[in-house]
Amino acid sequence: MMTPPSKPWILGLTGGIGSGKSAAAEHFAALGIHVVDADxxxxxxxxxxxxxxxxxxxxxxxxxxxxxxxxxxxxxxxxxxxxxxxxxxxxxxxxxxxxxxxxxxxxxxxSPYAILVSPLLIESGQYTTTQRVLVIDAPQALQMQRTLVRDNTTEQQVQAILKAQASREDRLRHADDVLVNDKDLKALQTEVERLHHFYLTLRGGQP
CATH class of the missing domain: 3.40.50.300 (P-loop containing nucleotide triphosphate hydrolases)
Structure with a gap:
């Protein structure tokens, strides 16, 4: 008798504004992972x-x-x-x-695991519905630079958003995995692939 496939475990993916969480999520999706965006x-x-x-x-x-x-x-x-x-x-x-x-x-x-992408994963308590948390982290100066370019916004507005989001320390405290995205897109995708292969070996999100 074939055993039914086990239900996918849920990975929570978060990161501050301009950290690159959307780019990371897109690459996980390209690898065949089911991604749900809270936004x-x-x-x-x-x-x-x-x-x-x-x-x-x-x-x-x-x-x-x-x-x-x-x-x-x-x-x-x-x-x-x-x-x-x-x-x-x-x-x-x-x-x-x-x-x-x-x-x-x-x-x-x-897919073997599924991803919930949420900028407010920690603040909203959504992380409690996930089995594992991946934080995309980037130095604040880089977050600022990326957001200014992407959103055509002012420095004050970005500062306000950074303040409203969970502090970096708070996010990192909840993280099981941290991907530091301080290089180019190719480097980010390589890291996502490395994590993806590791995640495929996990049962229920735990080694």
């Missing part, structure tokens, strides 16, 4: 026709909708940044839905 899940739960969008519109009014009925993220962001009470209301609505979206998506994985 995408957060966008899906508020798409047109989803119950969450109706609740948001009911609570905040038409000002948070665009003319076509889609969510006006800028307007919503402005409302919740100026009012912590409203931000908590929104988080209470969305966090369980995002968790469910992520879980459903991870459950579809057919």
């Amino acid at each position: 995408h899940a957060a966008r899906w739960v508020v798409e047109l026709g989803r119950p969450a969008l109706a609740s948001i519109a009911e609570h905040f009014g038409a000002q948070v909708l665009q003319a076509d009925g889609q969510l006006n993220r800028g307007a919503l962001r402005h409302l919740i940044f100026t009012d912590p009470e409203q931000r908590r209301w929104l988080e209470a609505l969305l966090h369980p839905l995002i968790r469910e979206e992520i879980a459903n998506n991870l459950a579809q994985a057919k």
Whole structure:
């Protein structure tokens, strides 16, 4: 009798802004690994026709909708940044839905392990749903430089985002593996491949 394949274990992948976590995730995906992005899940739960969008519109009014009925993220962001009470209301609505979206998506994985990519893996407590944590780390000056180039943003804005994300020490404290991404893309991909081969030898994310 054939034994059914064991369920994929979950690797949490995180890193600060401009650390290269998206590039790392893309390479894992290219190697055939099922990747779920928490940011995408957060966008899906508020798409047109989803119950969450109706609740948001009911609570905040038409000002948070665009003319076509889609969510006006800028307007919503402005409302919740100026009012912590409203931000908590929104988080209470969305966090369980995002968790469910992520879980459903991870459950579809057919690869030996699956990856949950989340910039807030540590802060949101999402790491508790994973069996292992990989942190993509980069020197802060390099994070800053990459983000300024990529997002066409100001240094102050990047500083603000760095402050809001878990401190580097906090992230590293939760890490089972750390990939220092301070060279070029080729070097990052080589490291991802090395980790991938190591992960294939693990059962349930542990050696």
